[in-house]
Amino acid sequence: MSGEEERALPGRPLLSDDLPPTRRPTGPLPPPITTGPNVSSPRYERVSRWSQLSTYYVPIGVACAVAFFFLLGSLRYFSVSFVIQNLPAGIGPCETSLEFTTYTFVIGLGLAMGLGMVRAHPPRRDPSLRRKKARGRFSYLWQWPLYGFATGYVQAIRGTPFLVQLYIVFFAVALTAPSFSFLGWSQFYWIGFIALLINTTGYQAEAIRGGIQSVEAGQIEGAKAVGLTRFQTFFRITMPQTLRLVTLPLTNEWISNFKTATILSYISIFELYEWSSLNIGLNDNRPVEAFVLLTIFYLGINVTLSRVMTYVEKTRRIPGLGTPTPEVGMAKRLFGTGGRNRDLLGLGAVHVSARDAPGPIQGSPPSTEDTNSA
Amino acid sequence: MSSIRVKGVRKSFGELEVLRGVDLEVNSGEVLCIVGPSGSGKSTLLRCMNLLVIPDEGQIFLDDVALTDPRIRPEWVRQNIGMVFQSFNLFTHLTVKRNVMLALRHVKRMNRAKAEKVAVSQLTRVGLADKLNAYPAQLSGGQQQRVAIARALAMDPKAILFDEPTSALDPESIHEVLAVMSRIGQEGMTMAVVTHEMGFAKEVADRVVFFDAGRVVEEGTPDEIFERAGHERTQAFMKKILR
Ligand SMILES: Nc1ncnc2c1ncn2[C@@H]1O[C@H](COP(=O)(O)OP(=O)(O)O)[C@@H](O)[C@H]1O
Numbered sequence: 111m112s113g114e115e116e117r118a119l120p121g122r123p124l125l126s127d128d129l130p131p132t133r134r135p136t137g138p139l140p141p142p143i144t145t146g147p148n149v150s151s152p153r154y155e156r157v158s159r160w161s162q163l164s165t166y167y168v169p170i171g172v173a174c175a176v177a178f179f180f181l182l183g184s185l186r187y188f189s190v191s192f193v194i195q196n197l198p199a200g201i202g203p204c205e206t207s208l209e210f211t212t213y214t215f216v217i218g219l220g221l222a223m224g225l226g227m228v229r230a231h232p233p234r235r236d237p238s239l240r241r242k243k244a245r246g247r248f249s250y251l252w253q254w255p256l257y258g259f260a261t262g263y264v265q266a267i268r269g270t271p272f273l274v275q276l277y278i279v280f281f282a283v284a285l286t287a288p289s290f291s292f293l294g295w296s297q298f299y300w301i302g303f304i305a306l307l308i309n310t311t312g313y314q315a316e317a318i319r320g321g322i323q324s325v326e327a328g329q330i331e332g333a334k335a336v337g338l339t340r341f342q343t344f345f346r347i348t349m350p351q352t353l354r355l356v357t358l359p360l361t362n363e364w365i366s367n368f369k370t371a372t373i374l375s376y377i378s379i380f381e382l383y384e385w386s387s388l389n390i391g392l393n394d395n396r397p398v399e400a401f402v403l404l405t406i407f408y409l410g411i412n413v414t415l416s417r418v419m420t421y422v423e424k425t426r427r428i429p430g431l432g433t434p435t436p437e438v439g440m441a442k443r444l445f446g447t448g449g450r451n452r453d454l455l456g457l458g459a460v461h462v463s464a465r466d467a468p469g470p471i472q473g474s475p476p477s478t479e480d481t482n483s484a
Numbered sequence: 485m486s487s488i489r490v491k492g493v494r495k496s497f498g499e500l501e502v503l504r505g506v507d508l509e510v511n512s513g514e515v516l517c518i519v520g521p522s523g524s525g526k527s528t529l530l531r532c533m534n535l536l537v538i539p540d541e542g543q544i545f546l547d548d549v550a551l552t553d554p555r556i557r558p559e560w561v562r563q564n565i566g567m568v569f570q571s572f573n574l575f576t577h578l579t580v581k582r583n584v585m586l587a588l589r590h591v592k593r594m595n596r597a598k599a600e601k602v603a604v605s606q607l608t609r610v611g612l613a614d615k616l617n618a619y620p621a622q623l624s625g626g627q628q629q630r631v632a633i634a635r636a637l638a639m640d641p642k643a644i645l646f647d648e649p650t651s652a653l654d655p656e657s658i659h660e661v662l663a664v665m666s667r668i669g670q671e672g673m674t675m676a677v678v679t680h681e682m683g684f685a686k687e688v689a690d691r692v693v694f695f696d697a698g699r700v701v702e703e704g705t706p707d708e709i710f711e712r713a714g715h716e717r718t719q720a721f722m723k724k725i726l727r
């Protein structure tokens with residue numbers, strides 16, 4: 111695994127006994143530090159003027175995009191009205207793309223939970239099994255084939271391009287099975303569906319593995335110490351925390367899956383990319399408009415989803431559980447502030463990060479109405 | 485209440501021999517303090533007592549039941565011997581009340597109403613009646629540790645093990661946690677406490693054990709161990725600690 115992927119996973123705490131007292135989170139979390147146009151406090155007004163700009167990321171971004179769009183319109187070979195007229199025609203193919211993405215995502219999630227669970231527990235002897243029990247010593251050996259399969263699967267998916275995976279499924283099915291149609295979908299559609307499902311399952315499994323492994327070892331010990339069995343511990347402690355921790359990584363995976371689905375056009379599945387490049391780019395001979403249309407569809411859906419999910423995650427977050435992943439952090443920086451301010455459009459309060467704030471922040475900042483009520 | 489007896493317990497992690505034949509007794513209703521240098525195996529010893537670690541050799545009895553008997557379920561042992569950790573180990577995703585209720589519901593199989601009643605009464609006992617619906621991360625260290633104590637008490641255990649319960653706390657929190665522990669001790673709970681709080685050991689402990697390099701070096705009343713230690717390793721340790 112490359113360092114980059116490792117970083118995307120929530121950090122795995124050491125056994126809490128290993129941490130020196132100062133590193134251990136003991137006190138209550140300080141309330142989120144927010145400030146905005148209507149909060150007056152000399153200390154928090156000294157935030158640099160540039161960071162105040164982040165208040166207006168979204169409106170500025172939208173304005174820039176619209177300006178660029180009309181600037182393109184001033185060129186001889188680009189027609190704004192053509193793009194607008196052809197937007198409705200893209201809705202059908204867009205639905206096809208969304209169906210492929212979402213169905214494979216949901217089914218993949220179920221499979222990925224199993225794979226992620228296996229990946230999160232490399233085979234080893236359960237230390238709490240008693241030595242005298244004969245079956246204890248080698249009882250874990252059966253786990254090897256399972257773990258080996260899961261690891262091989264994930265490595266294969268992450269280590270090869272989706273296009274290659276698609277063609278392997280394509281030729282494997284096309285060369286062996288007679289042509290068929292099932293539930294209104296032709297053979298090609300099913301090939302694309304299966305390939306995409308195989309692909310997203312691998313990525314989601316890794317997200318879930320990361321979530322499971324980032325549940326603190328101390329809490330699992332705490333659960334054991336009150337008498338919960340291993341299964342109870344897994345389903346009552348590990349799983350509920352994992353599901354919260356992976357909300358944002360899985361949102362990213364959905365977006366990734368949506369974009370990967372463009373490759374289904376290689377086997378002539380009539381999804382968004384195929385529609386745009388064939389009907390608009392080739393038949394109408396309007397290549398620039400074709401790709402601007404694609405940008406509008408993809409960006410519109412992905413940015414909306416990303417922001418809504420960030421907002422939902424933030425407002426429903428349990429204190430002390432979960433940190434934003436780097437990818438979403440980046441999206442947040444590009445497109446405005448997240449839901450901590452309950453401000454979906456990023457028009458109101460500014461979230462001051464520790465980096466922007468003047469000097470170390472100790473104690474509680476001046477209270478605002480919307481702190482910490484989540 | 486019940487007694488715990490440890491007989492000839494040995495435990496190695498790979499090459500490292502952590503417990504080298506420990507004999508120890510925590511009598512019924514007694515508060516036993518275990519002191520000793522870091523890395524000497526005190527935590528491992530406590531964890532053997534509730535089978536979080538399985539000893540390689542030796543036996544552990546809870547009253548007359550040999551916990552080391554393979555037929556005993558570890559869950560049964562842990563249900564009956566509570567444990568409080570240095571790092572609290574509360575469940576982050578559950579409120580304080582649900583932290584306490586979880587094992588009542590799913591280990592003791594109480595119904596919701598009854599579990600809730602027990603949880604509220606134990607949390608009141610440790611002075612947290614006003615924090616029932618807070619999440620652990622919203623509490624101070626001392627409050628979190630008191631929740632952990634309430635969680636152990638709620639199971640109505642026969643004994644409770646404390647592994648450096650105040651080592652992660654600030655002085656003010658240390659005081660509030662020790663106060664709760666003293667009261668539980670006075671109410672007759674069997675307790676084994678690994679601690680560096682010599683004040684607590686002197687005042688509350690019935691007996692003190694000095695533990696070093698995987699063995700019990702010396703044991704006696706607090707007075708004997710702190711003031712008139714017979715063994716030179718004990719003396720050296722006390723000199724460092726009591727300075
Ligand atoms: N699960 C484990 N695996 C390997 N070594 C361990 C494990 N638990 C403890 N040890 C080692 O055993 C020794 C004693 O540890 P511990 O019982 O925590 O000491 P204490 O609590 O007295 O500081 C240490 O050297 C520690 O590294």
Ligand SMILES: [Mg+2]
Nearest residue numbers: 526527647648
């Ligand atoms: Mg220790």
